[in-house]
Amino acid sequence: MALLPAPEPTHTLIQLSDLHIVPEGQLFHGNIDTYANLSAAFDQIEAAGIAVSAVVLSGDLTEDGDLESYQRLRAFVAERAPRLGAPVLFVMGNHDSRGPLREGLFDAEPSTEPLDYVYWCSGLRIVVLDSSEPGHGTGLLTEEQLAWLAAELATPAPAGTVLTMHHPPLPSPIQLMSGLRLAEPERLAKVIAGSDVRMILCGHAHHPSGGALAGIPVWVTGAVSYLSRTLGYDHGFAGYPAGAFTRVDVYPDQAVATPVPLRPGDTLFEVPPELLAAQHGGRP
Numbered sequence: 633m634a635l636l637p638a639p640e641p642t643h644t645l646i647q648l649s650d651l652h653i654v655p656e657g658q659l660f661h662g663n664i665d666t667y668a669n670l671s672a673a674f675d676q677i678e679a680a681g682i683a684v685s686a687v688v689l690s691g692d693l694t695e696d697g698d699l700e701s702y703q704r705l706r707a708f709v710a711e712r713a714p715r716l717g718a719p720v721l722f723v724m725g726n727h728d729s730r731g732p733l734r735e736g737l738f739d740a741e742p743s744t745e746p747l748d749y750v751y752w753c754s755g756l757r758i759v760v761l762d763s764s765e766p767g768h769g770t771g772l773l774t775e776e777q778l779a780w781l782a783a784e785l786a787t788p789a790p791a792g793t794v795l796t797m798h799h800p801p802l803p804s805p806i807q808l809m810s811g812l813r814l815a816e817p818e819r820l821a822k823v824i825a826g827s828d829v830r831m832i833l834c835g836h837a838h839h840p841s842g843g844a845l846a847g848i849p850v851w852v853t854g855a856v857s858y859l860s861r862t863l864g865y866d867h868g869f870a871g872y873p874a875g876a877f878t879r880v881d882v883y884p885d886q887a888v889a890t891p892v893p894l895r896p897g898d899t900l901f902e903v904p905p906e907l908l909a910a911q912h913g914g915r916p
């Protein structure tokens with residue numbers, strides 16, 4: 633049987649979230665080498681040899697929001713991003729701190745204004761929103777941020793828009809994470825309804841989840857630092873030593889988020905392209 637034609641994405645993004653980088657010589661929670669986890673993610677992407685349009689780091693870049701951790705992350709990105717040939721976009725999370733982030737990553741004035749910006753990527757608009765509330769774990773977008781977003785989205789982008797922010801506008805089955813989600817998501821829903829936003833990319837929960845807001849898909853990626861248990865822990869919270877990230881393929885009228893395990897383990901079997909082609913009438 634011949635296969636259906638496989639559409640080519642216009643853009644492929646890599647979303648890495650919840651890095652929780654700590655200063656050199658320290659371990660996160662005393663036992664997790666988050667820097668090694670980030671390296672493992674970049675190793676895997678590099679080895680895959682795929683064309684990456686942009687890498688989105690969707691918040692909780694550091695554990696404590698300290699300058700030293702941002703400088704450590706900056707040195708890592710300066711070395712590794714050119715090898716992927718892709719820009720790296722930084723998003724604020726609740727563990728981050730706006731002043732040290734700006735100083736450590738960009739040598740910018742340590743302003744405490746929300747870190748909102750637009751990055752254009754061959755016709756694709758990536759809108760980065762700062763959903764952090766200084767001093768709190770919960771998320772919130774101000775009226776000013778929503779007005780800025782509405783003005784930006786008033787003009788559609790040639791290849792559509794992907795919106796990213798740290799806090800999911802979705803409940804989580806884990807009550808703790810649900811309690812730390814984006815507050816008043818209906819205000820954001822009003823702004824994005826009917827816009828060219830193809831997908832909203834979030835982190836924060838440390839577990840993957842999919843949902844929707846105003847009919848627009850919302851993807852919550854698994855974290856690079858550790859994953860949170862999602863069965864039997866509705867009223868508690870537990871992390872386990874695993875990680876995940878996401879590839880996001882953008883097509884002319886939709887986007888697809890596909891999780892990638894941080895350390896996928898051994899291959900059990902493999903079917904080479906020529907054998908697939910033989911089985912399916914010449915089309916692998």
Ligand SMILES: [Fe+2]
Nearest residue numbers: 650692836838
């Ligand atoms: Fe996190």
Ligand SMILES: [Fe+2]
Nearest residue numbers: 692725726836
């Ligand atoms: Fe978070």
